[in-house]
Amino acid sequence: MHRYWQAANYLSGAQIYLRANALLKETLQADHIKPRLLGHWGTCPGINLIYTHLNRLIQDTDASVLFIAGPGHGAPAVLANVYLEGTYSEIYPEISQDEHGMEMLFRQFSSPGGISSHVSASTPGSIHEGGELGYCLAHATGAVFDNPDLIAVCVIGDGEAETGPLEGSWKSIRFLNPERDGAILPILHLNGYKISSATVLARMDEESVRSLLQGYGYTVYFVDGDDPMPVHKRLAEVLDKAYDTIKGIQHLARRGMGYLHLHWPLIVLRTPKGWTGPSEWKGEKIEGTFHSHQVPLEEVRNDKGQLKLLETWLRSYEPENLFDSEGRLFGELSSIIPKGNKRMGSNPHVNPGSIEKELILPAIDNYAVDVPSPGAITTQSTKQLGKFLRDIFLLNESNKNFRLFCPDETESNRLQDVFEATSRFYTGKTEVTDEHLSPYGRVIEVLSEHLCQGWMEGYLLTGRHGLFSCYEAFITIIDSMFNQYAKWIKSSKELPWRHPLASFNYLLTSHTWRQDHNGYSHQGPGFIDTVINKKSNVIRIYFPPDANCLLCVMQHCFGTKGYINVVVAGKQPELQWLNMNQARDHCRTGVSIWNWASNDNGNPDIVLACAGDIPTLETVAAAGLLKTHLPELKVRVVNIVDLMVLPPSSQHSHGLSDTSFSEIFTNSKEIIFAFHGYVSIIHDLVHGRPEPERFHVRGYMEEGTTTTPFDMTVLNNISRFQLAIAAIFRSRIGNASHVIHLFEQKLEEHHHFIREHLDDMPEIKNWTWS
Ligand SMILES: Cc1ncc(C[n+]2csc(CCOP(=O)(O)OP(=O)(O)O)c2C)c(N)n1
Ligand SMILES: [Mg+2]
Numbered sequence: 001m002h003r004y005w006q007a008a009n010y011l012s013g014a015q016i017y018l019r020a021n022a023l024l025k026e027t028l029q030a031d032h033i034k035p036r037l038l039g040h041w042g043t044c045p046g047i048n049l050i051y052t053h054l055n056r057l058i059q060d061t062d063a064s065v066l067f068i069a070g071p072g073h074g075a076p077a078v079l080a081n082v083y084l085e086g087t088y089s090e091i092y093p094e095i096s097q098d099e100h101g102m103e104m105l106f107r108q109f110s111s112p113g114g115i116s117s118h119v120s121a122s123t124p125g126s127i128h129e130g131g132e133l134g135y136c137l138a139h140a141t142g143a144v145f146d147n148p149d150l151i152a153v154c155v156i157g158d159g160e161a162e163t164g165p166l167e168g169s170w171k172s173i174r175f176l177n178p179e180r181d182g183a184i185l186p187i188l189h190l191n192g193y194k195i196s197s198a199t200v201l202a203r204m205d206e207e208s209v210r211s212l213l214q215g216y217g218y219t220v221y222f223v224d225g226d227d228p229m230p231v232h233k234r235l236a237e238v239l240d241k242a243y244d245t246i247k248g249i250q251h252l253a254r255r256g257m258g259y260l261h262l263h264w265p266l267i268v269l270r271t272p273k274g275w276t277g278p279s280e281w282k283g284e285k286i287e288g289t290f291h292s293h294q295v296p297l298e299e300v301r302n303d304k305g306q307l308k309l310l311e312t313w314l315r316s317y318e319p320e321n322l323f324d325s326e327g328r329l330f331g332e333l334s335s336i337i338p339k340g341n342k343r344m345g346s347n348p349h350v351n352p353g354s355i356e357k358e359l360i361l362p363a364i365d366n367y368a369v370d371v372p373s374p375g376a377i378t379t380q381s382t383k384q385l386g387k388f389l390r391d392i393f394l395l396n397e398s399n400k401n402f403r404l405f406c407p408d409e410t411e412s413n414r415l416q417d418v419f420e421a422t423s424r425f426y427t428g429k430t431e432v433t434d435e436h437l438s439p440y441g442r443v444i445e446v447l448s449e450h451l452c453q454g455w456m457e458g459y460l461l462t463g464r465h466g467l468f469s470c471y472e473a474f475i476t477i478i479d480s481m482f483n484q485y486a487k488w489i490k491s492s493k494e495l496p497w498r499h500p501l502a503s504f505n506y507l508l509t510s511h512t513w514r515q516d517h518n519g520y521s522h523q524g525p526g527f528i529d530t531v532i533n534k535k536s537n538v539i540r541i542y543f544p545p546d547a548n549c550l551l552c553v554m555q556h557c558f559g560t561k562g563y564i565n566v567v568v569a570g571k572q573p574e575l576q577w578l579n580m581n582q583a584r585d586h587c588r589t590g591v592s593i594w595n596w597a598s599n600d601n602g603n604p605d606i607v608l609a610c611a612g613d614i615p616t617l618e619t620v621a622a623a624g625l626l627k628t629h630l631p632e633l634k635v636r637v638v639n640i641v642d643l644m645v646l647p648p649s650s651q652h653s654h655g656l657s658d659t660s661f662s663e664i665f666t667n668s669k670e671i672i673f674a675f676h677g678y679v680s681i682i683h684d685l686v687h688g689r690p691e692p693e694r695f696h697v698r699g700y701m702e703e704g705t706t707t708t709p710f711d712m713t714v715l716n717n718i719s720r721f722q723l724a725i726a727a728i729f730r731s732r733i734g735n736a737s738h739v740i741h742l743f744e745q746k747l748e749e750h751h752h753f754i755r756e757h758l759d760d761m762p763e764i765k766n767w768t769w770s
Helices: 002-017 044-061 072-084 087-091 099-108 136-144 164-175 206-216 228-254 304-315 381-395 416-420 449-461 473-493 527-532 547-559 580-589 613-629 658-665 680-686 709-715 720-731 737-757
Strands: 064-069 150-157 183-189 218-224 264-270 378-380 402-406 443-445 465-471 504-509 539-542 564-568 573-575 591-593 606-611 635-640 671-675 695-698
Touching: 002 044, 002 072, 002 099, 002 228, 002 304, 044 064, 044 072, 044 150, 044 183, 044 228, 044 264, 064 072, 064 136, 072 087, 072 099, 136 150, 136 164, 136 183, 136 449, 164 206, 164 449, 183 228, 206 218, 206 264, 218 228, 228 264, 378 381, 381 402, 381 416, 381 504, 381 547, 402 449, 449 465, 449 473, 449 504, 465 473, 473 504, 473 527, 473 564, 504 547, 527 539, 527 564, 527 680, 539 547, 547 564, 547 580, 573 613, 580 591, 591 658, 606 613, 606 720, 613 635, 613 671, 613 709, 613 720, 613 737, 671 680, 671 720, 680 695, 695 720, 709 720, 709 737, 720 737
Parallel strands: 064 150, 150 183, 183 264, 218 264, 402 443, 402 465, 465 504, 504 564, 539 564, 606 635, 606 671, 671 695
Antiparallel strands: 378 573, 591 635
């Protein structure tokens, strides 16, 4: 095992430096060295040590192990191991297990036309890039939900352990039920440093580290040292102990003997950063310090002394005793590699196409709202969705492949009908006043958007399905995680061997326009701005205006693969516009002219467009006002469900053809666009359409407080009166000053009324389309 570790260390160091002379058959020359030295060495020896020992554990126990490297910047180590075990060459035959393939492995690393410096979608066995630190333990946890036989071993850097999401992830074990879930085994790698500073945990004494982690519910095993042989011995012992503990917990739980007060194992590995690398250069220590973080010797091409030191370092692993003259690993070393799918690079949960079970969806007609005519009834759209979700849980119960992730808002978001089918997952102490808690629950409520996101990513990346329901304003907490996930999906799509995953579905509700209890801090539609910038073959954004449209959109999203779908919908009682058949047609095209609200007879003076449920209400009401007070103005109402119909089809596959766009928006008429989010999004999207300056967009402009629902629209200039006034101005219709005056008076009246009565005017509250 020690020699296997040396082989992995050799391959790791060589990936950073060599472009030729892979087996060091010749004396190392400057032109064997890559011109640009890019990569991270410091973390590699630790990752290699752990991987080597896991190979042994798997061989002895036949365990199914998913390997997650938190410090994904240690890609040379992960790549070295998947290369040694053969999984790399199976996927990329040109990187063969011989001298030529080894040279190619080295050349491609961090090189143009090659592969990136981090673990990435292109790395076999990986569901985790680790480029942006903090999410490894969350991914590990998501992966083992409902995978009872899987152990996700997660290496956590001591720098990474300082991040908010990682610090929050220790509680993940509280969300595992050993009866039905697999196990996580965190290995906290205290190599002492992050990029250039000391780490908090590495400088704490052993007892403090132990009590901290014990407090979270772990049994902590320490492995300490810089002398390889005792470290090997101790690491092998504690891995066996950890494995036995996991199996013991699962054994008891699966025989109904309880698990409430168990302690899951956790290993703290304290070994030097850059271990076995060059120990110092000109009196400056490298091994065991932050100087080993990236490239320990940077001047090897220009400095003969450094070149010599690099050669001494690489030869210290004795490549000639690891690989034969053709570059093949010696047989006795290969014997520690697990067989077939037990190799961590080909764990079947990682690229799950072949083991994924499709999500069974009930017919949405069962939950349809009866809408005899537009505006005839009021309902809570997300309440209807809750019934649909309830039945998804029921239909997929035996497949155990669907979960709802939510930061404690299922009830608040009006999805509580799901509790007729399942519960909130909870294994702690319960009180008689608790509701819907169970260790078998499939609703995962943790008040951490980071964990909801990370767990659901891990769940989907291992072939399952889910929904993340969140207050719209707080989803921006995970902007950066979304960003990384979208990059992962984009990169995966470029790899023919990666099977598509179920789409990541967001339901953003309790949205900006109806934050009745909470006000300004809870008003923020900015997530859409983040999403819109991602690749068009990855993202979709929907604004269903009512319950039937919400059901259509969600049904569609659950049936898609490989996308990130963002659905924004209100939870408050709201007017319903379309019956199910109309909703289906509307959602299929993503945009349509609402003829029932228009009076343009095919030739409008002005177009009123809207996206979002509240903007839709105000737009329809504005059309109603104009019809009553200025019937000669020909108004067309256009509703947009699928935001991505707006850009030209060259930019997004949902983009309307030029002809359809002109049919709906005309080629020249002015458009008053009431939008749920920030206005610049719409301006960006319609860039490239005929005369885009026709689009006069109104949306959320950071005006708000705890006020009435209608006042929110007034504060942000999208109330029916303001839209109607804008329509009159932009259409340039004459003889309308009395109407403008009337609408301005109404706004004035509203201002005084809400201050006196603390509620909206009855004519607003009770308004409906007629
Ligand atoms: C969220 C985030 N912040 C900052 C960085 C920049 N960064 C890359 S590596 C690193 C240090 C990581 O230290 P540690 O987790 O201890 O890993 P190791 O020592 O094993 O390299 C930092 C800060 C990052 N990748 N992600
Ligand atoms: Mg570190």
